[in-house]
Amino acid sequence: MSGESGQPQADPSQAGVDMPHPERNGAAVPRGVVRRVGALGRRSWIQKVFEQVIDSPRRWVTPLEVVPVAVLAVQRYLLEDEPRNVKPKPPLYCFDVTISDGVYQEKCYLDPSLNSLVYKNILKVGIEVRIFRVSCIYNEKRIGQGILCIDNVLCGELLESVSLETPFRNSAHREVPERPLRGEKSHYLPLWNNEDPYGDIWLNNKQPKEHEFNHTKIISLSHLEMTWSNTKNLPPLLVRILYKSKLRYYGKPNKKIIEPYQTFLEVADSSGTVSMIMWNTLCPEWYKSLHVGLVLLLQNYSIRKSYPFRMQPLPVDPHIKLISTMEICLNIRDFPNIIIIPEKQVKPEWRLPKLNHRFVTRSELDKMPNNYICDVIGVLVFVGRVQRSKKKESREDFWSYRWIHIADGTSEQPFIVELFSTSQPEIFEHIYPMTYFTCTQLKVVRNDDQVPKLLYLTTTNESHIFMTCHKGQLRNDDAKVKNFIQWVKEKNDSGEGKNTVIGGYYPYPPVPETFWKYSSSLKVESLLTAISEVKVEIEDLQYREQKRIAIQGIITVIKYVPYHSATQSASASETLRNAKRPSTSEAARKESQSQEKDGKRHHDDGSGRSQCHSACASSNPVPKKRITQTPSGKQIPVPQPETSSQTKESKPSMPSSSDSGRENPSHTFVVRAKKTISDKWESQLWRDKKFSLIDHLRYSRVHPESIPRKFSSEHRHFLGQQFNSQPAKYVPPEGKVPKLDHFKSARSLGHFELTILGLNHEIAIDVAFLPMYSLQDAQTSQVDTLLTCMNYSCVYPQASTSSEKTTGSRVLAGDIIKAVSKMDREHVICILDICNLGSNKAEVYLHKIYKPNKTS
Numbered sequence: 001m002s003g004e005s006g007q008p009q010a011d012p013s014q015a016g017v018d019m020p021h022p023e024r025n026g027a028a029v030p031r032g033v034v035r036r037v038g039a040l041g042r043r044s045w046i047q048k049v050f051e052q053v054i055d056s057p058r059r060w061v062t063p064l065e066v067v068p069v070a071v072l073a074v075q076r077y078l079l080e081d082e083p084r085n086v087k088p089k090p091p092l093y094c095f096d097v098t099i100s101d102g103v104y105q106e107k108c109y110l111d112p113s114l115n116s117l118v119y120k121n122i123l124k125v126g127i128e129v130r131i132f133r134v135s136c137i138y139n140e141k142r143i144g145q146g147i148l149c150i151d152n153v154l155c156g157e158l159l160e161s162v163s164l165e166t167p168f169r170n171s172a173h174r175e176v177p178e179r180p181l182r183g184e185k186s187h188y189l190p191l192w193n194n195e196d197p198y199g200d201i202w203l204n205n206k207q208p209k210e211h212e213f214n215h216t217k218i219i220s221l222s223h224l225e226m227t228w229s230n231t232k233n234l235p236p237l238l239v240r241i242l243y244k245s246k247l248r249y250y251g252k253p254n255k256k257i258i259e260p261y262q263t264f265l266e267v268a269d270s271s272g273t274v275s276m277i278m279w280n281t282l283c284p285e286w287y288k289s290l291h292v293g294l295v296l297l298l299q300n301y302s303i304r305k306s307y308p309f310r311m312q313p314l315p316v317d318p319h320i321k322l323i324s325t326m327e328i329c330l331n332i333r334d335f336p337n338i339i340i341i342p343e344k345q346v347k348p349e350w351r352l353p354k355l356n357h358r359f360v361t362r363s364e365l366d367k368m369p370n371n372y373i374c375d376v377i378g379v380l381v382f383v384g385r386v387q388r389s390k391k392k393e394s395r396e397d398f399w400s401y402r403w404i405h406i407a408d409g410t411s412e413q414p415f416i417v418e419l420f421s422t423s424q425p426e427i428f429e430h431i432y433p434m435t436y437f438t439c440t441q442l443k444v445v446r447n448d449d450q451v452p453k454l455l456y457l458t459t460t461n462e463s464h465i466f467m468t469c470h471k472g473q474l475r476n477d478d479a480k481v482k483n484f485i486q487w488v489k490e491k492n493d494s495g496e497g498k499n500t501v502i503g504g505y506y507p508y509p510p511v512p513e514t515f516w517k518y519s520s521s522l523k524v525e526s527l528l529t530a531i532s533e534v535k536v537e538i539e540d541l542q543y544r545e546q547k548r549i550a551i552q553g554i555i556t557v558i559k560y561v562p563y564h565s566a567t568q569s570a571s572a573s574e575t576l577r578n579a580k581r582p583s584t585s586e587a588a589r590k591e592s593q594s595q596e597k598d599g600k601r602h603h604d605d606g607s608g609r610s611q612c613h614s615a616c617a618s619s620n621p622v623p624k625k626r627i628t629q630t631p632s633g634k635q636i637p638v639p640q641p642e643t644s645s646q647t648k649e650s651k652p653s654m655p656s657s658s659d660s661g662r663e664n665p666s667h668t669f670v671v672r673a674k675k676t677i678s679d680k681w682e683s684q685l686w687r688d689k690k691f692s693l694i695d696h697l698r699y700s701r702v703h704p705e706s707i708p709r710k711f712s713s714e715h716r717h718f719l720g721q722q723f724n725s726q727p728a729k730y731v732p733p734e735g736k737v738p739k740l741d742h743f744k745s746a747r748s749l750g751h752f753e754l755t756i757l758g759l760n761h762e763i764a765i766d767v768a769f770l771p772m773y774s775l776q777d778a779q780t781s782q783v784d785t786l787l788t789c790m791n792y793s794c795v796y797p798q799a800s801t802s803s804e805k806t807t808g809s810r811v812l813a814g815d816i817i818k819a820v821s822k823m824d825r826e827h828v829i830c831i832l833d834i835c836n837l838g839s840n841k842a843e844v845y846l847h848k849i850y851k852p853n854k855t856s
Contacts, residue, residue: 044103045069046169050148053136060135060151068128070159072105073098073729074118076191078251080183091115092253092396093189096181097123097150099131104169108148109137109181117155118191121543121838125730128156139182147181162732177201185251186258187284191728192388192543193400194249196425197288198728201259206289208342211297222271225323228303237298237328238341239267239276240352243313243441243462244292246423247283263287263423266313266462267296267328270351272321275312276301276328286338287423292440292464293355295346299337302329313441313462314373316356357440359480362411365444365455372444376415376457377484378406379491380437382501385705385723386429388544398545400428400725403506406437409487416456416508417442422463429724431467433500433711436488438466450512501746503723504708505770507847511548511831515850518550518831528552528829531758534765535697538844541836544725548847549832555849556686556764557755558820560679560813561702563745679813681821689761699844700753700766703837704739708746719743726838747771752816754846756830767832769846771816827852 045067052061079094095110095118110118117123133152168174177200179186190198219227219235228234243266251260261283265276276298278286290296306327315322330336346352360374368374382405388398400421405414417439421428431437441463447454511518519527529537529549537549690696705722712719715738721731722740752769831848 042103044169045101046099046104046106046148049131049134050106050136050169053134053148054146059137060133062133063131066130066132067101068130068156069099069101070162071097071123071125071127071129071730072100072162073107074123074125074191075178075180075188075728076118077180077185077188078183078253079112080185080253082253092394094182096188099129100166103166105166105173106148106169107173107181108134108150111135111149111151114150114153117153119542120836120840121726122155122840123153124726124838125728126162127158130154130156137182141184160737162730164732184256184258188728189249190425192725193398193421195246195400195421195423196428197247197284197423198425201284202288203285204288206286206338206340208294208340210342210345211339216297220271221269221274221323222321224303225272225274225326228326234301234303237267237269237301238295238350238352239269239298240295241290241292242266242268242273242316242353242355244290244464245461246421246463247287259284261287264310264461265290266315268315268320268353270320270353272323273312273315273353274323274326274328275306275310276330279329279331281332282330282336289340295341295343295352297337297339297341298328298330299339300334301336302331302334303327304329313460315353317353320353357478359478361480361483362406362408362413362415364410365415365457368444368446370444370446373460374442374444374457375438375440376406376408376417376442377436377438377481378408378415379488380431380433380435380500381405381407381414382708383431383433383503383711383723384506385503386544386725387546388542388725389547390542390545398542402428402723403508404431404437406439408484409491410483418445418456418458419465420459420463422459422465424465427465427467430720431465432713432716432720433502434713436468438468440464445509447512450517452510452513454509456509500711501708502711502719503705504746505702505706505833505835505843505845506708507770507833507845511848515829515852518848518850531756531763531765532695534832534834534844535695538699538834538836538842541834541842543836543838546833546835549834551756551765551830551832552827552852553756553758553765553830554683554685554825554827555754555820555823555830556683556689556757557753558681558817559753560750560810560817561753562679562750562810562813563747679810679817681817683821683824685761685825686755686757689757690764692761693764694762695764697763697765699834699842700768701843702751702768702770703841703843704741705837706770706835706843709740709743710746712743715743749812752813752846754820759827765844767830767844767846823849823851 045063045065046069048065049061049063052063053059073096075096075098076093077096079091082090091112093115094112095115096107097110098105098107100106110123114123123129131150131153133150135149135151137147137149139147177186178188180188187201188199190196216236218238221237221239224234224237243264245264248262249260250262251257257280259281261280263278263283265278266273267276268274278290303326306324312322312324330338357375358373359377360368362378365374382403384403386400386402388400391397391399402419404417404419406417407414419428419439439457439459441460442457443460445454445456445458512521527550529551531551531553534549534551537547541547709719717734718738747770749771751771753766754769755764755766757764829850829852830846831850833845833847835843835845837843
């Protein structure tokens with residue numbers, strides 16, 4: 001296990017330095033370095049810097065020579081040994097960053113003042129960095145542990161070629177299991193949440209073992225409930241696992257528990273069901289091996305009174321007693337004995353309860369009440385990108401979640417599921433469309449009093465996910481499972497099921513139809529955000545965090561940006577084979593970038609450089625800026641020189657915002673050679689006020705990862721990586737890496753760029769509106785204004801022809817622009833979704849518009 005070894009560690013200044021090819025352990029040397037950085041016979045830059053800092057009386061140096069190094073790992077753990085009564089308070093967590101110079105790898109401590117670079121996914125694996133200041137610190141609880149600390153770093157571009165062949169300079173960094181550089185903790189945490197098991201301390205090697213029961217006297221749970229308070233030596237229990245909760249990490253800087261984890265398991269025998277809590281070091285040892293449905297023999301456990309405010313899940317059999325007066329505790333101090341009994345040894349006379357799922361079909365869901373708990377089975381037809389939401393009680397802890405759609409053939413509508421991490425990262429990070437999917441213990445969320453009606457499912461603490469109909473997890477005699485399997489067979493025989501979607505911005509759940517209902521559903525101190533505070537709100541977001549805010553303003557500009565692609569009718573593989581040929585959409589994107597850059601020049605702060613978050617919406621998606629940050633926390637963008645080709649591309653081919661004050665403020669396009677439709681509207685108020693603004697925030701850029709893509713099974717791993725969270729360790733790409741832009745969009749419509757002017761006419765913000773409704777809605781006049789169309793959202797790619805899509809999209813776009821023009825000078829309340837995509841990319845989406853005089 002992963003406790004303290006108690007053995008002196010090798011001094012890093014001596015470990016492995018004179019060994020040209022030290023013995024390597026494949027598991028201990030996890031990642032690599034840029035191939036072009038190192039060369040045979042070259043002395044290690046890391047070694048030279050370490051010698052400089054050791055010889056320095058100040059214990060810090062600015063290296064005499066700064067060379068680019070590759071980032072191979074960014075790993076997070078609890079920050080200890082820091083005073084907590086100071087202001088500002090130190091962060092809860094710190095980071096170890098593994099770098100390589102082509103000769104050696106080195107695990108370094110990141111100064112906590114630079115944590116924001118990780119929070120915003122600027123400092124990440126696979127990029128090139130330059131380190132300008134390094135210090136040396138010692139872990140005073142370990143012998144000889146001199147640690148390099150990164151105090152000042154410049155983050156560069158993503159590297160194309162990375163090798164996995166360089167050894168660690170410090171042999172202590174090769175130990176298994178991996179240990180953080182500082183403090184007493186024996187393990188790392190997952191990079192983006194606390195619920196997932198991460199690292200090599202988490203074992204999954206516990207196997208069933210036959211047991212001789214002739215001399216084992218078993219006690220029933222109901223009998224134990226009556227006698228445990230008067231019994232010193234508790235008899236063995238024989239139980240089946242009915243539910244398993246996700247992990248709970250309760251580590252705090254002032255707690256000295258090495259592995260502060262907890263999980264709940266609901267176990268049962270023929271007499272009742274009870275909660276069992278597994279604590280601390282037992283969780284890494286057993287959690288991944290204890291599956292729902294296993295039979296356990298438990299010895300050397302303890303009993304305590306149950307926690308009064310915890311809700312137990314319902315028993316699988318309504319006839320089984322729910323025991324809520326006691327809890328079984330498994331703690332390492334009791335030396336518990338846990339034996340997994342093979343299913344073949346389970347005897348019928350034990351009368352252990354069987355798993356009993358509460359499957360509902362999509363057609364049945366419409367009748368299910370709010371908060372009803374159910375299980376679903378189906379085919380994934382949409383898998384959204386991983387997002388994060390901040391936990392209420394913490395400024396640094398987040399939930400990870402994604403939206404998915406599941407179809408089961410009983411309705412034209414899918415299950416919409418808000419899928420939070422279930423402590424199963426091996427599944428959560430590898431779910432793709434067109435796979436069979438089962439999710440248990442989902443809770444119904446519904447509100448029939450709002451328009452559109454709200455109906456979706458969300459995971460609970462005991463939810464588990466499975467990619468297929470696992471043997472032992474599902475009963476094949478269940479009628480609904482049989483019907484689903486039959487539907488899948490018919491679907492496969494007919495060749496259906498290829499119209500699936502992955503990733504992109506997903507505007508769910510929808511807000512109510514009136515602002516009064518919206519405000520009554522929120523539990524926040526301040527309902528409205530001043531437009532002057534929006535920039536701060538956006539800059540405070542962390543990587544993949546998405547937040548919904550409400551502002552007041554006046555819509556002064558709307559422009560339709562159609563989606564064009566020269567390869568629209570080609571398959572993704574054909575597009576990738578012709579990747580070198582520029583597409584129309586790519587050219588349009590570059591023109592849009594140039595237009596935004598031109599407009600940005602009129603609102604620069606005059607200092608000759610732009611603030612990094614203000615430039616999020618106007619900078620290229622490929623990181624062309626490098627960010628340096630000092631221990632004081634100040635970030636300084638360093639613009640990189642443009643190549644001649646970039647300079648040529650940056651010439652605007654469309655009127656920029658600086659030209660929008662001229663005559664003819666609107667542009668037009670022609671549909672069916674008869675109806676002329678405007679693709680832009682600009683109010684007179686905007687033309688009067690735009691040059692006297694204090695600030696103009698530009699967040700209307702729609703980045704490639706925000707566009708839902710038609711799923712390609714051939715490139716499933718690449719698409720999965722694009723829409724998952726950034727990994728903590730570098731993973732080499734498989735073959736040539738394609739570009740996300742080359743995959744077909746799942747939307748038939750383009751998007752809209754809107755400018756919202758503050759009520760005081762001093763600040764304006766550009767936002768995007770990404771309609772995802774189907775053309776059928778437009779054809780039936782269900783969507784005739786911008787206000788209404790936000791209530792009809794889906795992500796299904798339409799099966800209509802390309803010409804029908806183009807015609808319908810542009811007619812609908814013209815209707816929306818016309819509707820907005822009728823709101824000229826009206827004060828409106830705009831519901832905005834603000835998102836941080838990492839790497840200095842932020843987006844703001846318009847989700848809903850309310851008119852204050854029509855909110856009751």
